[in-house]
Amino acid sequence: MAKIERVRDFMAVPPAPDYFEQKAAEGWRLTAIEWERGAAPIGPPIEEVPFGLRVASDCKRLEEDPDEIQVLLLMMEVIVQDGPLSQAAKAINERGFRTRDGEKWSPPALFHLLPRLIEVGPRLCTSEEWVERRKHLFNIV
Structure with a gap:
């Protein structure tokens, strides 16, 4: 296998117009150009x-979103x-x-929502x- 020599020229300014011609004349072959910014x-x-x-109407604070709270409550129910998340998804x-x-x-x-439910x-x-929901869940009178 033939040995390959590689050279990397670091440049602070763009090369002269004949730079590539000189390198080719010296037997070099252009294989890559690297740019940075x-x-x-x-x-x-x-x-x-x-x-x-949700963002409150005054856009300065957060307030409860009733629909999303219902999703969390249904999930918790x-x-x-001891129901599976598939049952919770169906109910929701x-x-x-x-x-x-x-x-x-x-x-x-719903699995991705579990950390929020824990929070x-x-x-x-x-x-x-x-x-009130708990009373119905466990038949507490």
Whole structure:
């Protein structure tokens, strides 16, 4: 196998017009050209509004989104009864709720929602609505 010699020329300014002709005359073959520039400035990070919340009308704070809270409560209902996420997705879809993208709920979509449910669970469990739902779930009178 023939040995190949490689040379990389670092340049601070563009090459002279005859630069490539000189290299070819010396027996070099052009194999690559590498370009670089400064990275584009990175804009401010964009974060999604946490599930169950929405931007308030004053655009200064977040407030509860009633539909998304219902999705979290329905999901929690099925989970506390040891039901699978497929059952939760079915219950949520039957009530007409959709994801933020307008899609039907699926077990993987609900799986990705579990960290948020864990985060807001303590607050949801103390809500009056959950106390009433729990009575029906466990036949508490």
